[in-house]
Amino acid sequence: MAIGRPRTFNKEEALDQALDVFWRKGYEGASICDLTAAMGINPPSLYAAFGNKEALFRQALDRYSETRAGFVREALAAPKAREGIAALLRGTAQSLADKSSPRGCLLVQGIAGAGDHAQCIRDELSARRAAAQKAIRERLKQAQAEGELAADADPAALARYFSTVTQGMAIQAASGASRKELERIADMALRAWPD
């Protein structure tokens, strides 16, 4: 049996570069030419390794979740839900203002954008935002069951509210808001906590 010529680039590093381009330009704004230039490869190598543009974007989304959105899971794992939400909001501010990454959130960019062929991409982004919101809701339900959160509180509404704030913060960050400004927003958002 023959093994074949090994690829001359690192797939993970190339994916990281692709993620950076998608992050800065959005799905439709990132052209294959932009991507291949950043990844240091030619189009046929991209298609052989990742399938097509849409498949590459989904893999970039997965990598984004693993490497950049890990603080969400960590935050929600805090012993107290209120501390968890506070950590989530402050972590969002910090992440959005991180100078080593593009401003803004990959899941919030490109809400409308683009023709009908990108509908499934919008649906994918919407589903991932909904999943994050659900994670918050479940944590709040747990807090309610444990007695930390009042019985007459509404976990779904609270989760939607905090999710709304983080998404709005992503837009503020993309418009140039500083880390301190974003943290200030996070602090004010916490005042809606029912205590």
Next chain:
Amino acid sequence: MAIGRPRTFNKEEALDQALDVFWRKGYEGASICDLTAAMGINPPSLYAAFGNKEALFRQALDRYSETRAGFVREALAAPKAREGIAALLRGTAQSLADKSSPRGCLLVQGIAGAGDHAQCIRDELSARRAAAQKAIRERLKQAQAEGELAADADPAALARYFSTVTQGMAIQAASGASRKELERIADMALRAWPD
């Protein structure tokens, strides 16, 4: 002097149709073909009447501000700033959920998106969002001068916070949030009011 052949379409109605397309698809997602089909005209008529795609979009933005975002000015004109902010948030919820219009906010769509040639469009949208935020800030400063708002409150931070919530609500609306859900978010956001 000769007057020339009169145009056979209504310019304002055509602009309204263009606004609807931009609203649903975003600047880059709306192709000239989409626009001319919705407006009921051919490309040369579009370019003769509106200039080019970018100029058409700016005119659609102006019309959007006049016809759809008027409630913002009305809300902020309320005698009490707190009532004004409440009206602003509730009006946003109502406007975003209006079934006769596309979901979401024209100013929030297409944050990232697209190649370098649309940079000026993003800047324009960012500037208009900043203008809305400034209007809130000025209203809060006025309230502070009148004694309604505490002297140690931060009008700029509060304005940024409320602006953040409305922008986040636009994303929630684009993802399918109902009017009641949006109004619930608006109510919770008001809990950050310093009293």
Next chain:
DNA sequence: TGACTTACGTAGTAGGCGCTACATAAGTGT
């Protein structure tokens, strides 16, 4: 060494994009 398998670089493909040249139609002035 030579067959086999896989990756690579070059150079393209068809299709959609924003935009327009050109001939014609539809008005008003003298």
Next chain:
DNA sequence: ACACTTATGTAGCGCCTACTACGTAAGTCA
């Protein structure tokens, strides 16, 4: 009636997009 001005419809421009056919390079096996 004729010149003049402006709008319209057809048809197509050059450019960029995502994607790929093809010949070659680079490795592992018997």
